[in-house]
Amino acid sequence: MADIVIDRVVKEFGSFRALQEVSLNVRDGEFVALLGPSGCGKTTLLRIIAGLEKQDSGRIVIGGRDVSELAPRKRGLAMVFQNYAVFPHMTVFENVAFGLRMQKVTQDEVKRKVERAAALLHIEGYLDRYPAKLSGGQRQRVAVARALAVEPAVLLMDEPLSNLDALLRLEMRTELKAVLREAGTTTIYVTHDQTEAMGLADRIAVMYGGRIDQIGTPLEVYATPATRFVGGFLGSPPMNFIKVRCAQGTARIGDTALPCPAAGGEMELGLRGEDASLASNGSGIPFDVRVVEPMGSHLLLTGAIDGQLARIVAPPTATVTAGERVGLTVDPARLTWIDGATGRAVARA
Amino acid sequence: MSSRTSWIPYALIAPSVLFLAAFFLVPLVQTVWLSFSGDEGLSLVNYQRMAGDLNFSLAIQNTFLLTLVVVPIQVALALVMATMVSKLEKGRDIALWILTIPLGISDLAAGLAWLSLLQNTGYLNSALYALGIIPGPVGWLSQETPWSLFAAIAMAEIWRATAIVLVILIAGLQLIPKEFSEAAEIFGAQPWTRFRRITLPLLKPSLQSALILRTVLAFEVFAVVYALGGRNFPVLAGEAYTWQNENQNYGVAAAYAVLIMAISLAATALYLRVLRTRPEQLP
Ligand SMILES: Nc1ncnc2c1ncn2[C@@H]1O[C@H](COP(=O)(O)OP(=O)(O)OP(=O)(O)O)[C@@H](O)[C@H]1O
Ligand SMILES: [Mg+2]
Numbered sequence: 001m002a003d004i005v006i007d008r009v010v011k012e013f014g015s016f017r018a019l020q021e022v023s024l025n026v027r028d029g030e031f032v033a034l035l036g037p038s039g040c041g042k043t044t045l046l047r048i049i050a051g052l053e054k055q056d057s058g059r060i061v062i063g064g065r066d067v068s069e070l071a072p073r074k075r076g077l078a079m080v081f082q083n084y085a086v087f088p089h090m091t092v093f094e095n096v097a098f099g100l101r102m103q104k105v106t107q108d109e110v111k112r113k114v115e116r117a118a119a120l121l122h123i124e125g126y127l128d129r130y131p132a133k134l135s136g137g138q139r140q141r142v143a144v145a146r147a148l149a150v151e152p153a154v155l156l157m158d159e160p161l162s163n164l165d166a167l168l169r170l171e172m173r174t175e176l177k178a179v180l181r182e183a184g185t186t187t188i189y190v191t192h193d194q195t196e197a198m199g200l201a202d203r204i205a206v207m208y209g210g211r212i213d214q215i216g217t218p219l220e221v222y223a224t225p226a227t228r229f230v231g232g233f234l235g236s237p238p239m240n241f242i243k244v245r246c247a248q249g250t251a252r253i254g255d256t257a258l259p260c261p262a263a264g265g266e267m268e269l270g271l272r273g274e275d276a277s278l279a280s281n282g283s284g285i286p287f288d289v290r291v292v293e294p295m296g297s298h299l300l301l302t303g304a305i306d307g308q309l310a311r312i313v314a315p316p317t318a319t320v321t322a323g324e325r326v327g328l329t330v331d332p333a334r335l336t337w338i339d340g341a342t343g344r345a346v347a348r349a
Numbered sequence: 350m351s352s353r354t355s356w357i358p359y360a361l362i363a364p365s366v367l368f369l370a371a372f373f374l375v376p377l378v379q380t381v382w383l384s385f386s387g388d389e390g391l392s393l394v395n396y397q398r399m400a401g402d403l404n405f406s407l408a409i410q411n412t413f414l415l416t417l418v419v420v421p422i423q424v425a426l427a428l429v430m431a432t433m434v435s436k437l438e439k440g441r442d443i444a445l446w447i448l449t450i451p452l453g454i455s456d457l458a459a460g461l462a463w464l465s466l467l468q469n470t471g472y473l474n475s476a477l478y479a480l481g482i483i484p485g486p487v488g489w490l491s492q493e494t495p496w497s498l499f500a501a502i503a504m505a506e507i508w509r510a511t512a513i514v515l516v517i518l519i520a521g522l523q524l525i526p527k528e529f530s531e532a533a534e535i536f537g538a539q540p541w542t543r544f545r546r547i548t549l550p551l552l553k554p555s556l557q558s559a560l561i562l563r564t565v566l567a568f569e570v571f572a573v574v575y576a577l578g579g580r581n582f583p584v585l586a587g588e589a590y591t592w593q594n595e596n597q598n599y600g601v602a603a604a605y606a607v608l609i610m611a612i613s614l615a616a617t618a619l620y621l622r623v624l625r626t627r628p629e630q631l632p
Contacts, residue, residue, distance in 0.1 A: 052531050073537045085528035088632040089550040102537035130629040150536065 002063040002076070002153035002186045003028045004049065009058030011044055018044045020210045021058070028063075029184040031177070032215075033197035036207030037233065042190040043082055045207075046156050049188065050079050062154060073102075078152035080160040082190075084143040086131045092118070092142050093127040099150035117145040120175060122168075136163040141172070151183060158190045173200055194234050198222070206230045223272075225336055228343040231270045237300065237311035241338065242269045244306075253306050254286045258330075261337045261346045270336030270345075273300075273313040276328040278320070284327035287312060292322050377610075384603035395600040399588075399608070402601075408583040414499070415574075415584065416567040419506045423563060424556070426507070427514035432544070434515075435522045445519065449512040456509060460576025463505040464490075467577070492581045502582060505573045510566065514559045521555025522548070526632070551632065557624040564620070565613040585609050 004026040011019040018041045026032045034042045047053040049060055051072035059068045067075045078099065087095050094101075096114045105113070118124040121141040131139050140163045147155060160176075161169045177200050180187050191197050197204050198218040205215040206229075214226035225231035231239035244251040246260035246267050253269075260267060276285075285305060293300040299314040305328075312328065320326060337346045387394040399405055434444055451459065466472050469486040477483045489497045529551065533543045549556075571586035580587065589605035592598045 050535060052535070072531070072534045073539070077535070079532070079535045081528055081532060083526075083528060085526070085532040087529060087532070087547065089626075089630045098533070098538075099536035102542070130627075132629045132631060146532075146536070 003030075004154065004186060004188070005059070005061040006045070006049065007059040007061065009045070009048055009055045009060070011041075011048060011053065012056050018210055019048070019055075022207075022210075022212055024205055024212060024215060026186055026188060028186055029181075031180060031187045031189065031200060031202045033201035033204045034188060034190045034207055035192065035194060035197040035204050035233075037192060040207045041210045042192075042207055043158055046079070046158055046188065046190055050077060050156055051075050075154075076152070077154035077156060078147040078150050079155075080143050080147045080157040082158035082162075084139050086139050086142050086146070088131050090130075091127065092123060092129055092131065092134070095131065095142050096127075096145045096149050098146060103150065113149050113151075114145075117149040120148065120179060121145045121172065137165070137168070140164065144172075144176075148179065151185075153186060155180065155185050155187045156190075157187065159192070160189070161196065162191075162193070169196075176200070194236075198234075206233060208233070223334070224345070225270065226345050228268065228270070228338045228345075231336060231338070231345075235272060237273045237313070239336070240271045240273065240305070240310040240312075242271065242305050242308050242310065243267075243340065244269050255283075256285050258332055258335070262339070266340035267346070268338040268340055270338055271310070271330060272334070273311045274298075275334045276312050276330050278314055278318055279327035279329045282325070282327040284329040287326050287328050289320055289322055289324050289326060292320055380603045380606055383600060384607045386600065395604040398598075398601050399592075399604045402588070404580075404583040404588055408585050408588045411499075411582055412568060412570065412584045412586075415503060415506070415570060416564060418503050419510075420560065420563050420567050422503075422507055423511045423514050424560065426511050427518050427559070430511075430515050431518040431522055432548075434519060445516075448515060451509050452512045452516075454509065456572040457576060459505060459509040460573035463501060463508070463573070464576050467501050490577055490581070495582075498578050498582055502574055502577050505577060506567070506570060509573065510563065514563055517555055517559040517562070518552065521552050521558075524555075524632075525551045529632075550630075553624055553626050554631075557620055557626075560624070561617050561620050564616045568609055568613050568616070585612075 004024075006022060006024040006026075008021045008023050009019055010017070010021055022041075022045060024032070034045065036042055044053060048055045049062075051060075051067065051070060055068070059066055061067065062075060062077070087098065090098070093114055096117055097110050100110045100113055114127070115124065118127060121144055123138060123141050123145060126134060126138060126142075131142060134142065140160065144157070144160045147157070161172055164172060173196060189197075189200060201218060203215055204218055204221050206213045206221055208227075208229045214221050214230045216224075221230060222234055225234065225239065228241060232241070242253065244253060244258075244260075244267050246262050246264050249260050249263055250257045251260045251267060251269065252258075258269070276287075287301070287303050287305050287310065289301050289303040291302040293302070294316065296316070298316055299318055299320065301312045301314055301320060303310060303312070314320060338344065339346050384395050385391055385393070430448060434441060434448070437444060454462070464471070467489045468474075469488055473489070474483065474486050477487070478485070488494060489501055491498070525548065529547050530543050533547045538546065569586050570584055571590065574582055574584050574587055575590075580591070585605055586609060589602045589609070592605065593602035
């Protein structure tokens with residue numbers, strides 16, 4: 001059992017609050033992706049879990065044991081560093097073997113486990129080389145192999161695939177997921193690549209400005225974002241936000257009246273580009289198309305709803321031209337309502 | 350492009366090379382020349398006189414013994430101090446500043462300071478006498494007590510010149526990203542293992558520089574020895590001085606100088622070889 005409980009962790013660098021009361025529970029064997037923009041505190045949180053950084057308050061509990069005060073080597077975890085930290089004076093083999101050597105594993109066992117980890121990350125051809133003679137992506141894979149070789153109960157990965165080309169990243173991602181699932185490894189995986197997070201994770205924790213804005217399954221955070229930030233950060237194109245005014249429980253855009261969860265006030269209507277469809281007769285919400293981009297699988301329409309920028313996804317066969325005004329129909333159940341003042345989603349009525 | 354860039358580095362270092370040639374190479378060649386010249390042209394007569402001298406083998410022995418004792422202790426001490434200083438979060442600069450004060454003291458002054466401690470009427474004897482440990486003044490620096498004389502010289506040298514090793518090693522430690530040690534710790538390495546398997550190998554280039562510098566200077570040791578022991582403890586540089594000034598024999602003095610240089614060059618070559626860092630192993 002190696003579940004992780006992060007309990008109201010606060011971290012300050014001088015007067016700057018890098019983490020503000022972050023709480024997160026990761027179940028045994030679960031794969032959680034920490035997703036967020038640069039500088040939001042992902043690495044800081046990971047380093048606190050690992051024990052490389054000391055939290056100012058809060059607790060870290062791993063497998064029921066409070067490790068808040070323990071040295072990193074006593075926490076029973078492995079980590080892939082954002083900047084790899086592959087030992088320059090050791091060969092790739094010795095790098096991957098490092099954790100096993102520390103555990104005093106027998107020579108045969110070391111060889112077997114190193115070779116398995118190396119094969120998994122396709123670095124078996126470089127085992128005798130020194131890291132300086134490897135490309136950035138190869139070095140990064142050495143760092144991942146070093147962490148996998150010790151078969152940890154808890155694995156922390158800080159953007160472990162960021163330096164690989166798209167094809168290799170896709171392949172590694174799939175293999176990593178399979179291996180970690182099979183081994184039942186509890187994993188926290190930092191990334192700012194949302195497709196990676198969506199594809200890999202059992203749950204995604206979206207971080208922003210030192211706090212976790214939302215934690216949920218990929219579908220939950222995608223379809224029902226808890227804040228304006230989450231909606232705008234996930235999805236390509238990102239969620240559209242249209243400012244509307246609610247009065248007597250309805251909001252009006254053009255001729256369309258939409259049921260509003262709040263009685264009145266300034267709201268923002270969150271609309272995913274693919275949740276709107278073109279109305280056949282031009283009725284519905286008016287959308288002024290400015291640019292049409294054929295993406296192959298779909299058309300990406302950029303334009304304005306009620307004078308506000310919006311991006312809509314249309315079927316590739318749709319006949320839309322720039323400058324045209326089309327009508328959009330939306331399913332009210334798939335809309336997100338954001339309180340204009342707080343930026344938080346309002347529960348649907 | 351490449352033909353143009355290839356001569357630029359040479360042109361840029363030319364002034365310093367010329368400067369060194371004029372003020373270093375010329376006297377060097379002159380010294381070597383002097384050491385090999387006898388009454389009628391080229392000869393080894395100076396070297397024969399040097400080797401035949403009573404103090405010669407003693408000077409060799411003493412210089413090597415001093416170097417072999419002092420340099421390893423200095424490096425070990427500096428490693429410990431550098432590790433501790435670089436762990437300090439506050440007051441690191443002030444600690445470093447205090448630790449490097451001996452660097453600002455000339456070697457003769459350092460020797461005299463230790464002399465005032467250790468001579469017959471020195472502070473050490475006064476303190477021991479006051480405590481009732483000794484009945485009267487004890488000679489620590491005389492010919493009859495070669496080992497305490499040696500210990501005193503070694504101690505003064507260690508006190509005086511450990512800081513230069515410390516400064517080099519601290520600079521080297523600062524160049525090692527902390528992630529390497531952190532990664533080692535995550536993967537279960539104890540502090541001593543981290544030091545031995547991560548820090549020390551990555552510090553090798555700095556260790557090499559420090560060892561070369563300290564060893565070369567140790568073979569040239571003179572002022573501290575002269576202040577504490579006079580000729581009771583002959584060393585190579587001291588013999589060169591004696592031949593030059595007291596015996597007025599510049600040829601033998603030059604032979605000593607060339608010998609010291611040869612030993613230093615050999616030691617440097619040895620360090621360059623043994624502590625070589627292959628380029629692919631650099632961070
Ligand atoms: N040692 C430190 N001293 C001061 N501020 C720090 C320190 N480490 C991190 N920070 C600050 O804390 C914030 C979070 O940093 P962190 O490295 O956790 O971001 P991140 O989410 O990992 O970003 P990225 O995606 O770019 O890696 C940043 O604003 C950063 O400037
Ligand atoms: Mg980071």
